[in-house]
Amino acid sequence: MQGWENLRAELESALAGEVRFDPYTRALYSTDASMYQIEPIGVVIPRSDEDVLKTLRIAAGHGAAALPRGGGTSLAGQTVGRAVVMDFSKYMSQVLELDADAGWVRIQPGLVQDHLNAYLRPHGLVLGPNTSTSSRATLGGMMGNNSSGSRSIIYGKTVDHVIEASGFLAGGDAFAFGPLEGAALQAKLGEKSREGEIHRALHRIAGENREEIEARFPKIMRRVSGYNLDELIKPQPFNLAKVLAGAEGTLAAVTEIKVRVCPLPKAVGVLVVHFDSIEKAIAASGPILRREGIAAVEIVDRVIIGQASQNLAAQRWMKSFMRGEPGAFLLVEFYGETQGEAEEKAERLSADLEREGVGYARVVMRDPATRSDPGKVREAGLGYLLGRRGDGKPVAFVEDCAVPPEKLLPYYQRFEAIMRRHKTSTSYYGHTSVGLLHLRPVINLKEAAEIEKMEAIQREVAELVLEYGGAMSGEHGDGLARSSWVPRFFGPRLYEAFRQVKRAFDPSNQMNPGKIVDAPGFTENLRYGPSSKTPEIRTVMDFSKDHGFVRAIELCNGVGECRKRDGTMCPSFQATREEEHSTRGRANVLRRVIAEGLPGEELTSQGVYDALDLCLSCKGCKAECPSSVDMAKIKAEVMQAYWDRHGVPLRVRLMGWIADINRLSLPFAPLVNWTLSNGLVRSLMDRFLGVDRRRQLPPLVRPTFEEWFRARSLPAGAARRGKALLLNDTFTNFHYPEVGKAAVRVLEAAGFEVGLTQLRCCGRPMLSHGLLRAARGLAEENLVRLYPALAAGTPIVGLEPSCLLTFRDEYPDLVPTPEARMLARSSFMLEEFLLDLKARGELDLRFRETPGRALFHGHCHQKSLVGVGPSLDALGMVPGLKVEAIPSGCCGMAGSFGYEKEHYDLSLAIGELKLFPAIRKGGEAAGVIANGVSCRQQIAKGTGRKARHLAEVLAGALEER
Structure with missing residues (x-):
């Protein structure tokens, strides 16, 4: 903070949004989903375009860099840096305009992908690119990263959908980029404005390097490295918005995006094919791809399957499709005009594969309730991997290489040889449809020899990818992990062209410096290193399964699943949309406090207490976090230490006893x-x-x-x-x-x-x-x-x-x-x-016909550790009673939490997210069932309705004997 007090003060006086330069906030934003950690100068949470303009202008006046950020789900370190971080996800997250007939939508960059799709669904539309992080990835982040997803063989990348973009350049000058051709392009090239200068520079750079671009850019669908100069030489309008796609926030701060949207698929068929080995699965993906109507072919290997089997949510999903113990499975999706047609395609492929002896088991997902289960396991694959206990973690540094699909099998075989040579293990998942396997070697970043091994592996893999005509990044971007390889892959001439692009947009190097061009070495700024401390902290509860209390915290890898706004996990984040009140935010604060070397004292500080205060101990993270971070357990330990130091307040004594x-x-x-x-x-x-x-x-x-x-x-x-x-x-x-x-x-x-x-x-x-x-x-x-x-x-x-x-x-x-x-x-x-x-055939209860409709709300601990399935099945034994589960998370009461004066308003706000509106919408005719005493109290307070326990419903429907 030293030296930046004047910057903070000026920002606070000028902005309508929030300005936070305190150490806890800086710790929260010092990491993303990557292996990197850089403490920012401070954080701005803008409320408007005006706030963004002023932030850039004021920061420039103080010589401070600026870094746009969305959900912080970047895997290569794009969203960490020594800069003023602008978090768009809290306020600048609206749909601004939709033209359903023309097929486009204009949005703010903080809008989450799933939320946009929920808005589009009633119009029969969807955003084409579908990232596995769709529950928390923002559209600004998707544009900055040029994201794609599992169905890119149909929809391509984000750049293929970007129409226009507007926002602010370094220093605060406004821009608006869109498609230009003919007289409009010539007029823009002649403008004596900042926009005109940039258009002239990019037009010249693309023209002078056309042949080099055609020769050096990889000839594959998945390439997101460097700047998109290839978009400027295509037979299409000249559009600098497409250069901003994949630019990782290094060229400008985008505040509005106009993107193309697509018709919502009418029906999806899903086939899961089980294989003894990943090699057989990769070999089968090529012939499968040649079928008509394929929307996606995804692969998941034995390692992820094993990790998923330890996750409570994944255990429930896997029951619907897992057969035996596969070395890998392929997830194949089909689109159809009707569900019958889509499933017929899946059935036909399944029969053909069985006849050809491909795979040892094939499962067509016919049940609408479980059809998405294989995809959920695939989407959460990264988190499951990073939930590995101990210091050795599957690290992202060669995890995003893409090669031509027809070369995927030999690429895999030679990659395996590299792993054997370096005596390390890895895991495989990803998009075989486009030749992209996500490969994560297990590396202990706390050991110097392991970091050297990581460097050697990256060198060998980079040369292998070059040999096959591939790209170091197929969708995760360059960031800190791969920017140092941009010169090798594109050659000196194009690298210099990229530097010219950067200078044209950002001559002062204000925007997210050190990414794509002029990057540091990829082993600098690591979150963990040989000097990382892993102190043994004595606990009351047993943390041996996690290898100790500190490593239980380090299970959080930053993927940000806790930032989603559905499910049970992190009700306080869902209500406040504050990073601090997510599981990731809490873990970051705890990890940084421990890393500073004062674990015995600092864990009992007021700052840590405040960071954990709004954790409702719902246990949602234990089930829904792919790494199974148990923040409720961690919080309980920290609170015991806090009481030991500060004493137990009377209210806590009264509630506890x-x-x-x-x-x-x-x-x-x-x-x-x-x-x-x-x-x-x-x-x-x-x-x-x-x-x-x-x-x-x-x-x-x-x-x-x-x-x-x-x-x-x-x-x-x-x-x-x-x-x-x-x-x-x-x-x-x-x-x-x-x-x-x-x-x-x-x-x-x-x-x-x-x-x-x-x-x-x-x-x-x-x-x-x-x-x-x-x-x-x-x-x-x-x-x-x-x-x-x-x-x-x-x-x-x-x-x-x-x-x-x-x-x-x-x-x-x-x-x-x-x-x-x-x-x-x-x-x-x-x-x-x-x-x-x-x-077991031993229940002979008889229930009388009980016509009616009821809504069921599951207790958080029940949803996290058991699920609501048993409750619904038991209520289903009552003839005539139609019970519907409310898709709510936590009710907000959480035992005594809702009674506590400082938490009362938040408690009701959490109830208002989904639970209260669903009960009101259900009407008086629908009964309400809730097993949790806190839930029933909260429902009564928030809706005036009396909820009954499941036991009361069953007892009331018993047939007299």
Whole structure:
């Protein structure tokens, strides 16, 4: 920050957007999805074109570089640099104009690809290029990178769709580029303006180097290295917008883009072909490509399949299509006018391949619910790879080479020989349709010898790619990883032409310097190096599977899946759109704090507390992050350390020990309930405890569930199925006994003798507040109490997802013993338990016809660790009841989070993202079902609707016997 205070002050006074030069923000933006790390000067989050203009002008006045940034998903280091970073993703992310008839849309650069496609879908349109990062990649980033995707044999690259671009040049001069020819081009070439100068320079550079461009540019579909001078010699209008495509923000800051959009495919057929080896899969891709109607041919190898099998979300996807243990599989897509036609193409190819003995298994994805599952595994392949535990990681430095498709097999074979020679392993995935395999050798960047090996591998691979007439980058760009190879691939004359292009646009070298031309060596500015520290930090929970606490944080590789705006992961990012409140942002802060060498002290700083404060511990990252970063677990450890240093606040004590407090308060329930409902008391709690007065704490109910259970008359008849132990969680027992009563009725109707657990608490409230030592003590106590039942083979059945799943998820890490693992294996949610009986043919529950419609909202922990499938299947046993899962993420309540004064507004904002609107849209006629007690409380607060537990629905539909 030294030396840049005046720059920061001037930007703050001039901009309507946000200006952040603090160390935590600089840490957040010091990395992207690459292996590089460069701390920026500061970060600007512009709200308008005017902010961008002023940023460039003011930065130029202070001699500061500028770097446009979208989602930060660049794999080659394009979006890190010693510059003022301009993050377009928060505010400048709108669709400005659509002409559906003409087939174009005008957008701002921060718009995410999936969001554009959601906007286009009702019009029957789609953006052609489809990156695997579509859930968070912005259109500005796609243009800067010249992205393509799996269906590029149909749609090509982003440059093929760019029509116009406007924005600002270095220093703040405005530009507007579009197609020019004839008199319009001549007029532009004659202008005495900055635009005119640039057009004249580029027209001259392209003309003088036409023959060299034709000779040296690779003759393949996938090439995104260098500047697109080849676009200026094609028989098409002269268009400098196409030069900005793939320029990586080195020439200008684009603020508006006009792109061509395509008709939405009417139907897609999907075929998955399994092979014993990747060699056989590559060999088969050529003949497959010669078929008509092929939209994509993608490959995934054994390594990624193995890594994916350890990811909770991928496990569910792979069930639908994985057969055996393949060395690789090909994902083949077909387009058709109808679904029947598309599937017929897939069936026909499958039959032909079977007859020819190609592949050992072939699966046509007919079910609409699972048709996209293979593609999801393929799209998340990179993240699965980078989820590898330990210091050796699959590193991106030769991962994007493209060769002519007909040379792909020999290229693979010789690449493998290079790997064997250097005694390292790699993985393969990518686009066999266009000769592009993503290859990531495993390198430990913390060892100097490994970095030298990486340099040697890149040299050998570069020469191999040159020999085959390929490109070092087919879609990921040059960035810091490959810019140093641009002179070798294009030759000295074209390299000098590229430098002339840079000077014409940016004579002061302000825009993202050091990329494409005049680049540093590719092993400079690495995120990890021989001096990287990996200190051993003592923890309460067991992190041995991750090779320690620090490496659990380092699992975050920056791919940015947590920046998506659907699913469960990172509800706080979805609501705030702040990098700080994504899993990646939190991991970056923690990693940088540890790297500074003060782990014992700095992990307990206020800055780290603030970075983790809005993490709702939803566990979405554990399932949806391809690397399975468990930020909830990491946060709990940091919070325990924070409390150890600063003391535990009263509110945290009250919430963490809520079960004991409820038990002590029970004799005075009427007085307690009156007190909690009193406006004055709630105002005092708001002021002194930070419990928001706008929330109503649930009353204590007498008799409690346990009291009712003990006093009730036992059902007539012997239990047919043995005994089941119902987890008597704090919330069911003291606040919602009707849920427990319903569960008892269902289990007894299924033939079980029902018992109740005799536990103080499962420890969930303690875990949620970082009281890990207390939770561990409670877990040890509970394991002793539950062991006799476990040893007898008695299943533990739970109603509150967060409580039951604590046994499965946290207990083995809190108390890493055989008994804890036994409890994890023996614990089931009610619906899981019933469905397991049904699968074995042992469930004879009978339900009466119950016509109606209901919306189901799954608890975050349930969605992350189990999925909502079992709940929907169990509810599906009720005849006539049509249940639809709400495509919501977290409800926003997260236990006590929504009660906390400082979090109240965000809590409701998260609910308003999808959950509340879906319930309102469903109407009063649709029932609402939610298993989580927090979810039901939030639904009541946000919509005024009373949600029922699944157990209540099943019990209410039981047929009387």
